[in-house]
Amino acid sequence: MANIRDVARLAGVSISSVSNVLNNKTGQMSEQTRLRIEQAMSKLNYQPERAPVPDKNVQKKIIGLLVxxxxxxxxxxxxxxxxxxxxxxxxxxxxGNSYRQDNEEAEFIEDMFSHGVRGIIVAASDIRKTHFVRAAEKGMMIVSYDNHYSDSMAADHRVFDSVSMDNIAAGRIAAQHLIECGCKYIVFATESALTMGRSHKIDGFLTVLRNYQLPIKHRVIEGKARSEYGDTEMFELGLTLVAEILALTPRPDGIVAINDALGIGLMVGLRKAGVSVPADISIVGIDNIFLSGLADPGLTSVMPPRAEMAQVMVERLISRINNGAIMPDEFLFPPTLVCRQSVKTKAS
Incomplete structure (x- = not known):
């Protein structure tokens, strides 16, 4: 009996192309390719196994997570x-991985509906996009992670739960720690494509500079990744930002990194440039990923209460799936500082 690999081999295409034809996703495919695949299926008498159509009335104990x-x-x-x-x-x-692409997000939502899933967590995406709003209107329960409501949105207009770390506080804590440890000229390093969470961290950072009556001009150092938003390139971006940071006058003695991956990249790049961390430049990251404790030196980081946030997100989804009368709400969690060796001590 022929299988999908046999069809792909005969048609001279990839298995994913055959799958796209089977699932009626041929919008980006040439007519010639589609016909060649269909002819190969006919010649081989290929009969794909179809999964049973889900019963929309049966509640599945599954939730989606879109990152x-x-x-x-x-x-x-x-x-x-x-x-x-x-x-x-x-x-x-x-x-699901969306790569911050609207079509990927929309297709993930449709896949969730087709599998009988009625609750998803959407991480770090603009929850105001049309496909999310329409999904909520069709009965999908959605929790927005790290993208909380604007102050202007009235409670009775909210259709999603929002769970986020207080990103303004995170930027503020990181900057405050560097200044309290003796840093005189601090900068914020980030990818140039700004999300709401990134913007809020920068706002918190700049608030501290204003409180200390320090100039804020040229304090945010932005690099452009090859992919939009740079989600997969933060370590590499940290490496490339080192030259720009070292060229500043006066040279910074403290850096807040938008996240730990970028911060670790900065530390590696500074070491290659002969700059000592923390003796010459101190660094604070944001996120407290497990690699931060393994870095050399260990990276000081602002930590979200990730386990508690995940618990609330899951509980909210399940509660609202089981009781649609529960109104969406917002949950803002305070971050904490995890001190390691990447920041000089106050005594030094």
């Missing part, structure tokens, strides 16, 4: 925490 990219350690850690929390309720988690 920009699992390659980013921050989202890997989130996925781990969400999975642990879901297992406590005997739920499973279906994971």
């Amino acid at each position: 920009p990219s699992i390659v980013n350690p921050s989202f890997s850690a989130l996925a781990y925490s969400v999975d642990l929390s879901a297992r406590e309720y005997r739920y499973r988690v279906l994971l």
